[in-house]
Amino acid sequence: MHRAFSSAVILAIGLSGGGGRPGFTQQPAATEILGGPGGSSFSDSELQPGARILEVHVRSGDRVDSVQMLISSPDGRTVMSPKRGGSGGRLNIFRVNRDEYITGVSGRYGDYIDSIRIHTNKRTSALFGGPGGNRDFRVEVPAGNQAVGFAGQAGDYLDAVGLIFASIQTADVGQTTRLVGGRGGSAFLDRDVPPGAGIAEVRVQSGDRIDGIQAVYVLPDGRYVEGERHGGSGGQSGVFRLDSDEYITGLSGRCGDSIDSMRIHTNKRTSQVFGGRGGQSDFRIDIPPGSQAVGFAGRAAEYVDAIGLTYGERDTWWRRPSRRGSYRP
Known part of the structure; x- marks a missing residue:
């Protein structure tokens, strides 16, 4: 059975504490719900402001018996969420790292969730459950x-x-443009951008x-910090370096099931073309006037499947450092 969750769920979830932890806005919603028609409905709607998922507990045998979360509250206490399902099967624990957050679930189902x-x-867990089910799913x-x-x-x-x-709350990153490209890979977002930082190179x-x-x-004091790399390590290495008074305003290129080629646009110039000659359609992404890109968003695995930009107000983000040279790892 394919069922959709028809209404948004309003949770009182605020920002998490510092240290780069994922944080939440205050009005979460729900994805579609997939599986069989049995059981009673549930929703994890009692998380405290600033809560963070530490572990997911899955009990499973031939099918998935239950799911449950271990949550860290803002005051440092750990709390178990209600168990959703029965007590049969074997307990499996999937631990979520400090810089990690859950983006989806997949598996097989029939009358029940057979595997998940x-x-x-960052990664994908082991498969919990059995080989049954008559339909694959991914949420x-x-x-x-x-x-x-x-x-x-x-x-x-x-x-x-x-x-x-x-939404993942960052240090006032602000907005995300539309994404262009394919549907493969896992979602990513440059969310741990230091306040006052500017992009020195891509x-x-x-x-x-x-x-x-x-x-x-590049930080306001002239130090450099590497962001997370999205996608694979194949191909040739290219670098686009920005001047001290330069900032990214958009991207363009061609895409199909992945991003085939890309140019970077700034307030001063356009980069060379990175990538090949393939793709089914041209794209161009521009951020609003008065803004500057502060990172990338999209989907990636072995390749960059989809791409967009995160951006904020220029006066809020850019603080020109007292010195700025070329970055060298």
């Missing part, structure tokens, strides 16, 4: 969001499952398509 995997911005949160709980139907087993999600791995992309930031 957990997807994060993903929109780019720029993270899962903050489960929703679904449960009784003695986990009958149906979906995710409660909310590293691009490319061959016939865009393999990987990474931003390097």
Whole structure:
């Protein structure tokens, strides 16, 4: 059975503490819910402001018996969320790292959820459950969001499952442009951008398509910080360095199932073309006037499948450092 969660779920979830932890906006919503018709409906709607998922507990045998979360509250206490389902099967624990957040679940289902995997911005869990089920499923949160709980139907087993999600709150990153490209890979977002940082250079791995992309930031005191690399390490290495009074305003190129080629646009110039000659359609992404890009968003695995920009107001983000030379790793 394919069922959709028809209404938004309003949670009182505020910003998490410092140290680069994922944080949430205050009005999460729910993905579609997939699975069978049995059990009673549930929704993880009691998380405290600033809560963070530490672990996901999955009990499973021939099917998924239950799911449950271990949560860290803002005052440092750890709390178990309600168990969704029964007590049968074997306990499996998937631990979420400090810089990690859940982006989706996948598996197989029939009358119940027969198997499940957990997807994060970093990796995919082992498969929990059995080989049964008559349909594959994958539920993903929109780019720029993270899962903050489960929703679904449960009784003695986990009958149906979906995710409660909310926007990833950063150091006032602001907005995200539309994404262009394919639907493969896992969602990513440059969310841990230091306040006052500017993009000093963009590293691009490319061959016939865009393999990987990474931003390097310069801080107000002139120090450099590497952002997370998105995608694979194949292809040739290319670097686009920005001047001290320069900032990124857009991207353009060609895309199909992945990003085949890309140019970077700034307030002063346009970069060379990175990538190949393929793709089914041209694209161009521009941020609003008075803004500057502060990072990338999209989907990636072995290649960059989809791309967009995160941006903020220029006066808020850019503080010109007292010195700025070329970055060298």
